[in-house]
Amino acid sequence: MERYEHPAIADVDICRLFAALSDPVRLAVVRNLARHGALNCAALTMDRPRSTMSHHFRVLRAAGLVRTTVSGTEHVNALRKTELEARFPGLLRLILEEGGD
Template identity: 45%
Template sequence: MAVHHPTREQIQLEAVFTALSNPLRLRVVRTLAAGGEHPCGALLVGVSKSTLTHHWRVLREGGLIWQRPVGRELLLSLRREDLDARFPGLLDAVLAAIDVAEVPDGMEPVA
């Protein structure tokens, strides 16, 4: 199962923003930012396989994730090092914005 991952130099800002424009994909990026590899089927429970495939493709081709085959499944991890090298501070700003956006009015985000 061969999948295309852009090289660090091929990652384009437009593709990163496109990948981050969907709330489900933002949730995946936040989960992956916590570290480690995750099985692709465990990140978005209750989402159809075809929809998952679409989201993984957009994230992968946007340069945000690595997909690594292990047996019959794919493990996903965030390409933090490549993103930080290509667009310094962007990922941290996005993650901070996600955390602030999910805090109810009148409450402070947990650091």
């Protein structure tokens, strides 16, 4: 059984956060999550191999943007929406801004 580590929201570094969002693939993932709620990895394949996406999810988790939970054989990713909005008010709005998909 695999569990993931997630930083406490208080420990989230804005610099790392910006770095996570600076990749177009990851930004697209975050936007998808913001729009459609929690999704498993399979639903977020951005036309890339699983190993590539796995890497991006790791970065998103480490940055504090996404929380991943295991449910059966699926790994479900969710935006840490409430926490993020509390710690970085305006961030989510900024990300969703006139956004592509």
